[in-house]
Amino acid sequence: MREEDIPKDSDDQRGREHNEAIQKTMNKVKEVKDLQKKGYSIRKIADETGYTKRTIKNYLSTNFNPVHGQYGVQRTGKLSPFRNEVVALRSKGTTYKEIYTYICIKGYTGTEAAIRQFIAKEKRLQSDLEDEITDGPTEIVARKWLVKLLYKPLNKVKAISLEQVKNVVQKYPLVGTLLRLVWRFKEILQSGDKELLHAWVSEAAALDLNELTSFLNGIKKDIDAVENACTLPYNNGLAEGSVNKLKTIKRIMYGRNSFELLRNKLLLLESRKFN
Template structure:
């Protein structure tokens, strides 16, 4: 089942529980590797026919120097990789691997540990590394997870498939505000979609953090959201993590830019409604307060 956010059509739950972009990236790299091997074999076969490097270059379209270099190897040469620096979490891979095996698996805890050891990068880069480890463990424990296709969830009373828009709205609506019909649909979605259960649980927790005006549980929520491997949740959690200080202030302080944003929206609405019909004097009258004397 797919869940889409509002009218944008952006999927909240994908058919295969959000097979992430890392899987596609790995496939593309393997395909590129296979292509390099085929080119390498072709070059050596042409060389065995007695052709020169220039002639091989004309037939294959590759530079003569590249062909001459490849002919010096018996297997396709690996690309040179830049030396790891403290800005990369892979620089601390041995320490991270040991901590991971010791049971320290939250991104925030590992981030603090490697920062003490000189890590200069961001927590987002670290989370990407950890996400790959989590996916590898999940696929090793259950190889069928990546290929599971979820069927549409149907309303048990009407038999109709629950639309993505309705499912997305129900995902963020508290149980106490659900009508009997909506509660029935939520129960059906929980039964038919494990991903919906995870997403709704995290949505309710996030709602509690916002309404409780306490930002202390937020780091744990971000780590749990990233561990789900649900692409939209992972994106949202990483965005929160990048602007963590701003999000924390928004949760804990009473200040808001809502008034300024509301006035901007009001002004734009007035301009669009009056475009081509009136001048700045009427716009001034409609825009400024009634008793404005300036």
């Protein structure tokens, strides 16, 4: 890639989060300075905003910089002096063990695993660069945000947008299928229609994914209970809550009591509910 082709402003997820953090800090700085202009003392500003006196003094300093001094700084490691040699040797087909032995003679004190991780990262960077050159700029969406979509609706996951999800699904259709299946399963549990459950099981089984297959086998083994969860208005939440409370009390008293004492304590706590 030529120098002039490098984007001046990278709009990736990490960059946006960094810019948002800076903006939030600057809003706080403005708030503090506005209060000072009104004649507020540092102590009164602290009472008004909840910031510490030290933070307020930093915000009021003429040398204050919202950007962390270490942001964007790449720290050198044990492998840094040998990186070019490692890349050159690996490109010639030299094994990791041979590379490790060679650079150890020259003073390397790290591990062979670090060399493997470095080469793996270089391959990813090269692959991303090739994709960017051929297909245009790309954006990396962290897997953790996609995982959160399995548990929360999109409007509750602030770190990912609808457009990003659409782009991911367009490139990886299976992700869209899995998200749709998970959301559909939640709807079925509240639908009161067990026939929808069986249709969902058949649809999920058709994907032939090991993780889904394991989950489906569990459903089939206890299908009566799962059907009841779909059709009946009550559940075992009360029993599970009581068991959880019992386990919590047991852990608090672990190693310092007998079964009889644990029993009496639990019964005493229960009796106080009705007093």
